Amino acid sequence: MPWHDHWRARIHEDASRIRLLLNQQEAIARFGSFALRESDLLTVLAEAARVCADGLGAPFCKVCRYRPAENDLLIEAGFGWQPGVVGNVVSRADASSPQGRAFISGEPSVCRDLRTNNQFDLPEFYAAHGIVSTVDVLIKGEGQPYGVLEVDSDKVHDYDQGDINFLTGFANVLAEAVATSVRMEVLNHTVARMQVLVAEKDRLLEQKKLLAEELQHRVRNNMQLVYGMLERQLAETPDEAGQRGIKAIARRVTTLAQVYDHLLGNDIARTTDFGSYAASLCRSLAEIQSVPSGSIVLTCESDFLPLELDTVTALGVVLAELVTNSYDHAFPDGAGSISVTVQVPAEGDRLVTMIVRDSGPGFDASGDSKRHGLGLVRRLVGQLGGTANLDSRPHTQWTIKFPLDTMGPADPVK
Numbered sequence: 001m002p003w004h005d006h007w008r009a010r011i012h013e014d015a016s017r018i019r020l021l022l023n024q025q026e027a028i029a030r031f032g033s034f035a036l037r038e039s040d041l042l043t044v045l046a047e048a049a050r051v052c053a054d055g056l057g058a059p060f061c062k063v064c065r066y067r068p069a070e071n072d073l074l075i076e077a078g079f080g081w082q083p084g085v086v087g088n089v090v091s092r093a094d095a096s097s098p099q100g101r102a103f104i105s106g107e108p109s110v111c112r113d114l115r116t117n118n119q120f121d122l123p124e125f126y127a128a129h130g131i132v133s134t135v136d137v138l139i140k141g142e143g144q145p146y147g148v149l150e151v152d153s154d155k156v157h158d159y160d161q162g163d164i165n166f167l168t169g170f171a172n173v174l175a176e177a178v179a180t181s182v183r184m185e186v187l188n189h190t191v192a193r194m195q196v197l198v199a200e201k202d203r204l205l206e207q208k209k210l211l212a213e214e215l216q217h218r219v220r221n222n223m224q225l226v227y228g229m230l231e232r233q234l235a236e237t238p239d240e241a242g243q244r245g246i247k248a249i250a251r252r253v254t255t256l257a258q259v260y261d262h263l264l265g266n267d268i269a270r271t272t273d274f275g276s277y278a279a280s281l282c283r284s285l286a287e288i289q290s291v292p293s294g295s296i297v298l299t300c301e302s303d304f305l306p307l308e309l310d311t312v313t314a315l316g317v318v319l320a321e322l323v324t325n326s327y328d329h330a331f332p333d334g335a336g337s338i339s340v341t342v343q344v345p346a347e348g349d350r351l352v353t354m355i356v357r358d359s360g361p362g363f364d365a366s367g368d369s370k371r372h373g374l375g376l377v378r379r380l381v382g383q384l385g386g387t388a389n390l391d392s393r394p395h396t397q398w399t400i401k402f403p404l405d406t407m408g409p410a411d412p413v414k
Helices: 003-037 041-055 098-105 124-128 161-235 240-263 274-288 309-329 375-383
Strands: 060-067 072-079 090-092 109-111 133-139 147-153 271-273 296-302 306-308 336-343 351-358 387-391 397-403
Touching: 003 041, 003 161, 041 060, 041 072, 041 147, 041 161, 060 098, 072 098, 072 147, 090 098, 098 109, 098 133, 098 147, 133 161, 147 161, 161 240, 161 309, 271 274, 271 309, 274 296, 274 309, 274 336, 306 309, 309 336, 309 351, 309 375, 309 397, 375 387, 375 397
Parallel strands: 296 336
Antiparallel strands: 060 072, 060 147, 072 090, 109 133, 133 147, 271 306, 336 351, 351 397, 387 397
16 A cells, blocks of 8 residues: 555544544533433433443443442443343353453453453353343442443444543433432432421321420421431542532431421410521521621511411521522622512412512523522422512512412411
8 A cells, every 4th residue: 555545544534533532522512401301310320321322333232230248249320231131131240251350440441342252251141142242330339339331233343442431421420410319318308307307297287285295206207317328428439519509408307397397386386476487597508607707797677577487497498508508509609698488468469478588699590500500499499379589689589479368367466
């Protein structure tokens, strides 16, 4: 071959490789965005298998989850496999399988041709699908690895370092998606427990103070159990980002405990003054935040506002979530102010207004999910027949409005 033809071929090969690497990096970025939006973990894992197979030009891919009790690797999600494989087939978590070798060693495992490798005791589905080449990488986890990501081919494939880098990068993104799912499961479990307790509260109210004290004791015990679980998970989480996420959940759990602790005291009644309750709750929220004293000032102003206890419960959670969100995200320099204002409607108006405002810098409400994506707030306000509007420029302000009909009977003005 003439030298110029040789160099033309070499340049074409290099250009093709660069395009492949760019496509693989783009695939990782797109999947990361997808994983942040999707809450169902199995859907995330299935999409990961599909994208990885496509990225390496292979017909098969699987995500294997480690099961400590069985000491095996279960195919949790996959792409290209016949029915009955995903969710059922397991391999031993040892050196007898390609994925087991990657799991116990923590290093990528590449097998160019399984037909010439006698060290593996492979499950029958490998032969049923004609699997010849495999490449496996570890999916890390908080505490212990989550499992293994494996790409399989029915043709001999020479996986190079670029392929391994792509698969490793993908596994790292997948590990964070799994960790986020676990943290969200803890938070959802906490919210579910609180919802059960609130439903039980309605029954116990009929027995007044005696049964209210029992419920208060049970709430505290449950919160201690949940908080203990979070502390154990925090101790097992080595990375800083994971620790920040768990600490944020722990602060919200403590905040929810404050909401119900205030409501389940000795003076429990069918209605309560939300104004004095909001002021008391704000004082508690300021005390539990891990910020230097006086660096973030929280103030609360409210008119006398008697509300049904269920309404006060919902608004207490809304107020706590918004104030905690400001503490967590509004002050990059560690200083500022948060104000809460509750206004009784003027004569002829039917809407109560609660405004939560912070002095932190504004943000792009269309792209910052941390600050404005408070689905719980919108759901609770919606249940009251109200609205929750966000103004993020130049500072963050939430304006909550709900109808006067949700109010309880007015007490005499003192």
